[in-house]
Amino acid sequence: MTQRDSRPRPPARNHPDRPKAGAKPTHDRDRGRRPERPSGGGTWLYGVHAVSAALDNPARKLRRLLMSAEMAKSLPNRQGEVVERAELDRHLPPGAVHQGIAALVDPLPEIGLEDIARQGQMQERAVVVLLDQVTDPHNVGAILRSAAAFGALAVIAPDRHAPDETGTLAKSASGALERMPLVRVTNLVRALEALKAHGFWVAGLAGEAKDTLAGAKLSGRVALVLGAEGDGLRRLTREHCDLLVRLPMTGEMESLNVSNAAAVALYELFR
Incomplete structure (x- = not known):
């Protein structure tokens, strides 16, 4: 019996064995889109939840902590530079809602897909989320937040066609960026095959799927794949899913925002 055969099977589906696949991914993040990265390196995080979570994360290296006078009074245990709000604005993207606090930090240590x-594989029940070219940092941040809330192991995204770890993403994640691993892979299809080799069933979320997520009665180890805003799952990604599932909807709306769909789907798997 192969390793893949040991996975709990969803109903009414016959899947052939697949060879083991996957290795620790390499990283190429020069996507030419780094508006929130200072020239000296690091990333500015901002907002109370994002910065507090980073300060409490022993894996996060802090370079600078800037606070307004009001924020310094409300956070007396945080040691940082007290500056005018205009100084905070100068370091951050236009319109950033920083709430009077910002931190310049180094990137988190990278976690490999194999890890x-x-x-x-060591757990009887586990869920990971894979993003197929979801590019909006607000959506990715919200998905990280839902993944943390509903006990997922990680969110996995391709190196290309996915947002960097910026302050916008961290603010949208509301602290979840420090708690939920965001794993980068060079090839999403190879990542799917690697997860299958470790006992995961791969379920792609698609509005036209015949079966609902609840109706599929998935159990054990599940890899949930979400497609890009508007375009959905790419053809090659679909072909490497074990099954496609949908969320039941009334028909009043054609689809949900990808982060909302992720929250509903993760709740269903958690439930």
Whole structure:
């Protein structure tokens, strides 16, 4: 019996064995889109939840902490530079809602796909989320937040066609960026095959799917794949899913925002 055969099977589906696949991914993040990164390196995080979570994360290296006088009074245990709000504005993107606090930090240590896959293989029940070219940092941040809330192991995204770890993403994640691993892979299809080799069933969320997520009665280890805003899952990604599932909807709306769909789907798997 192969490793893949040991996975709990969803109903009414016959899947052939697949060879083991996957290795620790390499990283190429020069996507030419770094508006929130200072020239000296690091990333500015802003907002109370995002910065507080970063300060409480021992894996996060802090370079600078800037606070307004009002914020310094409300956070007496945080040691940082007290500056005018205009100074905070100068370091951040236009319109950033910083709430009087910002931190310049180094990137978090990278976590490999194999580390997450092995972790899941040791658990009877595990969920990971894969993003197929979801590019909006607000959506990715919200998905990280839902993934943390509903006990997922990690969120996995391709190196290209996915947002960097910026202050916008961290603010949208409301602290979840420090708690939920955001794993980068060079090839999403190879990542799917690697997860299958470690006992995961791969379910792609697609509005035209015949079966609902609840009706599929998935159990054990599940890799939930979400497609890009508007375009959905790419053809090659669909072909490497074990099954496609949908969320039941009334028909009044054609689709949900990808982060809302992720929250509903993760709740269903958690429930």
